[in-house]
Amino acid sequence: MELSLSRVHFPVTTLGPGRRLGIWFQGCSIRCPGCISADTWGPGKRHVGIAQLLEQLRPWLAEAEGVTLSGGEPFDQFPALLALLQGLRQSSPLDILVYSGYSLEHLQPQLQQAEGLIDALISDPFDERSEQSLALRGSDNQRLNLLTPLGHQRLASYQRPLQPADQALDLMFDENGSVWMAGIPRRDDVLRLRDLLKAQGHQVRTSAHRH
Numbered sequence: 019m020e021l022s023l024s025r026v027h028f029p030v031t032t033l034g035p036g037r038r039l040g041i042w043f044q045g046c047s048i049r050c051p052g053c054i055s056a057d058t059w060g061p062g063k064r065h066v067g068i069a070q071l072l073e074q075l076r077p078w079l080a081e082a083e084g085v086t087l088s089g090g091e092p093f094d095q096f097p098a099l100l101a102l103l104q105g106l107r108q109s110s111p112l113d114i115l116v117y118s119g120y121s122l123e124h125l126q127p128q129l130q131q132a133e134g135l136i137d138a139l140i141s142d143p144f145d146e147r148s149e150q151s152l153a154l155r156g157s158d159n160q161r162l163n164l165l166t167p168l169g170h171q172r173l174a175s176y177q178r179p180l181q182p183a184d185q186a187l188d189l190m191f192d193e194n195g196s197v198w199m200a201g202i203p204r205r206d207d208v209l210r211l212r213d214l215l216k217a218q219g220h221q222v223r224t225s226a227h228r229h
């Protein structure tokens with residue numbers, strides 16, 4: 019079983035509680051207008067076996083306080099998503115938060131198959147016309163669904179408006195000078211930041227998510 023992977027990063031502090039392991043799937047067929055993760059739309063070239071990926075993640079899982087799966091669209095690779103979720107569940111007690119651009123209703127068959135494996139799901143597509151005032155969400159039409167007791171325990175406190183203290187973005191510098199951003203950027207921030215970094219000679223790519 020292989021997964022088309024965009025990237026993995028640890029620690030991510032803006033997509034759920036604690037220092038989290040972030041796993042971004044490559045490929046999205048939803049294509050919301052205004053998506054700033056367009057680099058994750060295509061099918062991608064980096065395919066990894068689930069067992070190999072889990073092995074690579076092992077040191078980070080030992081340190082992480084949670085796992086966030088995003089993309090791209092994780093449910094566009096459902097067999098691989100399911101296998102990854104099963105592997106993560108077997109190898110760690112961490113909470114698992116998944117971002118999807120599909121509605122909760124659309125995902126019912128898959129969620130039944132993955133029952134107990136996803137603690138919290140942020141569902142629904144990014145809507146650029148919608149307000150952006152809720153924690154963890156890029157637009158207010160998106161829902162935070164708490165699917166397990168662990169999900170309630172870890173993420174119920176995010177059913178709230180954004181607060182000034184909420185950190186919006188993690189910035190990551192790759193060896194080649196590229197800058198990656200993870201998190202839920204506020205609307206104008208990302209454009210301002212992109213211009214600023216480009217002016218300083220950095221290549222800018224975003225894995226920030228707007229599901």
Ligand code: SF4
Nearest residue numbers: 046049050053119228
């Ligand atoms: S916001 Fe998410 S679901 Fe929408 S196009 Fe971008 S990657 Fe796909």
